[in-house]
Amino acid sequence: MLSIKNLHSQVEETPILKGINLDIKPGEVHAIMGPNGSGKSTLASVLAGREEYEVTDGSVDFLGEDLLELDVDERAQNGLFLAFQYPIEIPGVTNATFLRSSINAIRKANGLDELNGAQALKLIREKMAAVEMDPSFLKRSLNEGFSGGEKKRNEMLQMMLLEPKLAILDETDSGLDIDALQVVAKAVNSMRDANRSFLVVTHYQRLLDHIVPDFVHVLYQGRIVRSGDKSLALELEKRGYDWIKEEVDAQTA
């Protein structure tokens, strides 16, 4: 599904990712954890194609294609989805228009017929119920004035509508109360299947109680310094990140 090799990335001359290696196979759920500033969100942004992040070395293969050669929209059309840590507010574009445009852009790119207004609306309403969003959010401008929880529900709604092959959740749990967290977990769990993979970026173990990962990786100073199964997340919860930092710092000193 996704194969990252020796990925280096910098923003404004400051190196952030310093050699990431990661393989995600179909159906797997990987969690990326790590202290603040370790490069977690950068990794998510580089994969989605954010321009400020310059890739200086390494390669990323996504479903047999060179991901780094693709434009942002093409990555999404090929089945990559990024749930934003901070979803953007866009005044003047209604949620309904946005969702329908997005669904149809991806359908069209994949050779499917576009949905008409009624078909799209039916589908959107169905998925809105699953993420416990009121239909009144359709008429509102995209994310404008939404609370933190509402924005994250909207991200999950988009994920469910676009049915990506790989979904990257960038700290989707940050700032969420337990109810919203459950909604996020429910959305992800309902979509888990043998052909779909997830990369869950999170600072805390809390989300991983609800979305149980197959693999947990710890990112520190731009590298994956430790990988394990879900028990690694529990250990981090108990002991914090300092012991890992110390181990790594001792090795590199």
Add this chain to the structure above:
Amino acid sequence: METLTVTTAAVTDNQRWVDGFAERPDLQQGPAQLVSFRQNAIEKLAQTSFPTRRDEDWRYSDFTRALNEDWATQVAQAPQVVRNTFEIPDFTGFVLVTIDGEFQPDLSDTIPGLVVSTTEALIDDATHGSWIAERLSSFAEDDNAFTNLNAAFAKTSLFLSIGKNEKIGKPVHVIHLATRNASKRFINSQVFVRIPQGAELTIDETFDTLAQGEAIFRNHVIRGSVDAQGRLEYRSIQNEGRNDYHVSNANFDQAGTGYIDHTRVDLGGSQVRNNLDINHKGAGLETHMAGLFFARGRQRIDNQTFLDHAFPHGESNEIYKGIVMDNAVTSFNGKVLVRPDAQKTNAYQQNDNLIIGTKAEANAKPQLEIFADDVKCSHGATIGQMDEAPLFYLMARGIDRGTALGMLQRGFLLEVLDRINSEAVRAYVEHMLMAKFNEA
């Protein structure tokens, strides 16, 4: 960043218009009063300079070069007109047509309840003659050379009115056509709108061109009055050719308790200048002014509005929004005067500009002059760049860059689009906007 080029002694040769006037015997014919107004206007024009960049109010609109080109003013032989080509799809109202400024009864609907006539037919009319004469004399004496020019050359101009306390219930679409031909043509068009007490009228004005050929310079004037409890909804939509010039002078007298709602849309033209003046003549009235403009390529679009609050309890609401990209230049200059007597005035003005690219230029000059102390007035002007973040967000959902940009641009203009109270007109404007967004 703004650069100001001061051209030395830019002079427009007005003698050519005087000579051109002399070569038009048709302008010397017709009702004596009209002929004399035209004569006065051409004499006034002979002594009046066209504005240049040195005039503060015309800093961003210099038509000197355009005016010095060779323009024909003769009425052209209009080709066969297929009216529905120029109609607004799904528009449920009446249609009137002018060609090269002259009203065309044969191409126009008969509208029960509406006085649809011409200045020529009504100048000596008992009911409307003095009203028309008052307007014609006022703008022939104006210090604006464009209105003098218009007053000298306009013929068979459209006049609209309605009975006291009456309404026709449907909007009126006025299609202004200009005929292109082998020579560059200068069109002076006029419209007069008289809304008596308690009457209501909605007018949608569009500008279009006929046939193929050289550029058109349209010099348009609309003058109107709205009496007590009268309501005028007036939209003006300009999407002329990219080599054409357009100058519009709109001027309305608004009586106390009257209501005016105006929306102006500018998408076309090489160089466009709109003057909108609304003069408050009584207490307790309400004025809405909205504008939408989108300039690209080398277009220049300049809006100048003037609202004169002279009486108490007036309410005005003005919003102009524009997008400027490529090498285009736009400007908005909105003057709101609140005179000492205009207590309890609520005046709100906003102008927002979105710049795309590094070479486009937007200029904003809100001018509020408040001489009354018990008023609520606010104004704001913004000039901003298109953010990358929303664009990235939309593209990250599979939407291509062009479509995403179009969605964001439309979103930026939505506040003005929402002001268009007609589904058909709004869809018509949106359709033209989308086509322009999608131009390579």
